[in-house]
Amino acid sequence: MVVEAPVLVAVETPRLRLRCAEPGDAAALAAMMNAAISRRLASWPVPYTPLMAADRIAGVRMAAAERRSLPLVIERRADGAVVGWISISRAPGDGATALITYWLGDGFQGQGLMREAAPAALAEAFRSMDIARVRAAVQADNAASLAVVQLLGMVPLGEGRIWCPARGRDEACLWFEITREAAEP
Numbered sequence: 431m432v433v434e435a436p437v438l439v440a441v442e443t444p445r446l447r448l449r450c451a452e453p454g455d456a457a458a459l460a461a462m463m464n465a466a467i468s469r470r471l472a473s474w475p476v477p478y479t480p481l482m483a484a485d486r487i488a489g490v491r492m493a494a495a496e497r498r499s500l501p502l503v504i505e506r507r508a509d510g511a512v513v514g515w516i517s518i519s520r521a522p523g524d525g526a527t528a529l530i531t532y533w534l535g536d537g538f539q540g541q542g543l544m545r546e547a548a549p550a551a552l553a554e555a556f557r558s559m560d561i562a563r564v565r566a567a568v569q570a571d572n573a574a575s576l577a578v579v580q581l582l583g584m585v586p587l588g589e590g591r592i593w594c595p596a597r598g599r600d601e602a603c604l605w606f607e608i609t610r611e612a613a614e615p
Contacts (some may be wrong), residue, residue, distance in 0.1 A: 431557055432467075434454070438591075441502070441550045442507065442552065443546040443547065443550050444546065445506060445507055445508070445543065445546060446504055446505065446506060446507060446513075446543060446546050446547055446550075447504075447505045447506075447559060448503070448504055448505075448516065448547060448551055448554070449502060449576040450491065450494055450501060450502065450503075450529045451486075451487045451490055451491065451501045451502065451503045452487065452503070452577070452603050453484060453487055454486070455483070455487060455503050455512055456480045456481075456483035456484040456487055457483070458488075458511075458512035459478075459483040459487075459503070459512065460478050460479055460480040460482065460483040461513065462477060462512075462535030462536070463476060463478035463483075464512070464534070464536065467536070468596060469520070470533065470567045470569060470572055470575065471531065471533060471596060472531070472567070472592055472594040472595065472596060472601075472611075473531075473594070473595050474596055475595075475596035475597070476581055476596075478485040481611045484504055485518055485572075487501070490519075491516065493519060497559055497560070498519060499517060499518070499519040499520065500516075500517065500518045500519070500551065500552075500554060500555050500558065500559060501517045501519070501586060502515070502516045502517065502532070502547075503515060504516055504543065504547050506538075506543075508611045512535075513534055513535055513538040513543060513590060514532065514533050514534035514535055514538060514543070514544070514547070515531075515532065515533055516531070516532040516544075516547050516548060516551045516574070517530070517531050517532070517544055518525050518551060518552070518559070518561075518564060519531075520559070520561065521565070525560075526562040526563065527561065527563050527564075527565060527569050528559065528561045528563065528564045528565070529564070529565055529566070529567070529615065530548075530553060530555075530561070530564050530566050530574075530576050531542060531566075532547070532551075532578065539574070544562070544574075544578055545578070545581055546583065548560065548578050548582055549581065549582060549597060552582055552608070552613060553613070555565070556610050556613055556614070559614075561610070562609060562610055563607055563608065564584075564607070564613075565584075565587070565605060565606065565607045566578075566579050566582075566584060566605070566606045566607075567590070567592040567603040567604070567605055568603060568604050568606065569601070569602075569603055569604075570602070570603070570604050572591075576603060576604075579606040581594070582613075583608055583609065583613065584606035584607055584608045585607055585612075586604065586605070586606055587605040587606060587607050587608065588604070589602065589603075589604060589605075590602075590603055590604070590605045591603065591608050
């Protein structure tokens, strides 16, 4: 059974297009995933194969069809290259809260791409999903990710833990949050 993602207009920034993940993105996503990126993410293990990426995409597309997730591939507008991923998904057991995750492939880091992608994705999530807040779990030594949550206007909630299926364990993190009201201009 093929489940269609909800109709999503691609979100565009000056250099990027954020669009719903598609089956054809599996190879590009798998090719970018490596140990350095994976260690910063809860659910992207290494090795990460195209089959694993295809399974993830199928699952998130079903969640998107039910408005439980906004799974976005980050694509460079100039040439259509897939450069990373950003996803905002409802937290289990709390339909009003969503979690944001994001990453860029090694060759695309340090160019300010996530500074463009993250605010656009957050605005789209508040526009298209019935959520009251978005949270992020960030490793305390991940300066790049800490800069993103600051850019988004997220406020610190404190230290905590998050289950990381990629490594099969709970890990320490810092939690951040932004409410719909705080995100609106």
